[in-house]
Amino acid sequence: MTIDGLPPLRDVIERHGLRAKKSLGQNFLLDLNLTGKIARTAGDLSDSTVIEVGPGPGGLTRALLLSGAKRVVAIERDERCLEALAEIAAHYPGRLEVIAGDALKTDFAALAAGGGDVRIAANLPYNIGTELLIRWLTTAQWPPFYSSLTLMFQREVAQRVVARPGDDAYGRLGVLAGWRTRARIAFDLPPQAFTPPPKVTSSVVSIEPRENPLPADVQKLAKITEAAFGQRRKMLRQSLKSVGGERLLAATGIDGTRRAETLTVEEFVALANAV
Incomplete structure (x- = not known):
């Protein structure tokens, strides 16, 4: 035993x-x-x-x-x-x-x-x-x-x-x-x-x-991350094109020449909220 x-x-x-x-x-x-x-x-x-x-x-x-x-x-x-x-x-x-x-x-x-x-x-x-x-x-x-x-x-x-x-x-x-x-x-x-x-x-x-995470729509955040990391070697202006990338980047002030792996969680949330 x-x-x-x-x-x-x-x-x-x-x-x-x-x-x-x-x-x-x-x-x-x-x-x-x-x-x-x-x-x-x-x-x-x-x-x-x-x-x-x-x-x-x-x-x-x-x-x-x-x-x-x-x-x-x-x-x-x-x-x-x-x-x-x-x-x-x-x-x-x-x-x-x-x-x-x-x-x-x-x-x-x-x-x-x-x-x-x-x-x-x-x-x-x-x-x-x-x-x-x-x-x-x-x-x-x-x-x-x-x-x-x-x-x-x-x-x-x-x-x-x-x-x-x-x-x-x-x-x-x-x-x-x-x-x-x-x-x-x-x-x-x-x-x-x-x-x-x-x-x-x-x-x-x-x-x-977390008790109070940043407000965001779950499905929109999932959509943004899927697009961004689906082509992680490409710049955001290219990888986010299918979800309205140029408009989202302009709305959030995020540089379109950056790549997905450099974005913070807060920046991904901002992109999701701009969808």
Whole structure:
């Protein structure tokens, strides 16, 4: 038995035949010391409902419950993992709810409708992590339904989330995250921490919503950033041509010879508001 009184995760995986599927973007994190570190990064969870995406055999799920999370809602698409998660739920009566389903089809705001503090903590499947983050960053209601996001990505994606103007990784994701949140990389995890080991280093990112981000229309900002970074090597007067570039640049006083990676979040917001 382990520190939480449940069997080691390797035994759980073997007993339930939970070989990680590449098609589901699965890489299981089995070290309870590392999952515990992720749970601690999420903060004091004693009065929080934590939504977890892709729990797999339940390594992070167990860490969140062990760290005192009031309630955990785990969304798992892989039906093979449900029995293992049910064992955890039985060990922590009334504190773990497992939803069998696709996170991309889940109404997360509805899950948080019961009120109280809601946080999201997840070792996100690599193949849907960016799409989920963009959805959480561009939700219509702001402040959003969550008070924090503690998420694991490939380090390349994590660097894009926290990137600032002038950084090589700065792009649409950095603008959206920088506009509405404060994001930082909390720590990295090497490939050998996972089963099977991915080919890249992973990073845990801590994201907190800004209470009063600059006002802008989400769809317009998305449109501007998509155009600007879609042709990032070109000057703005060329890359923004499809969205009325010359007029927008004149209205905002932004030099059309600049390139997208030099613009601040505030300047992108100004362009969106000029659409």
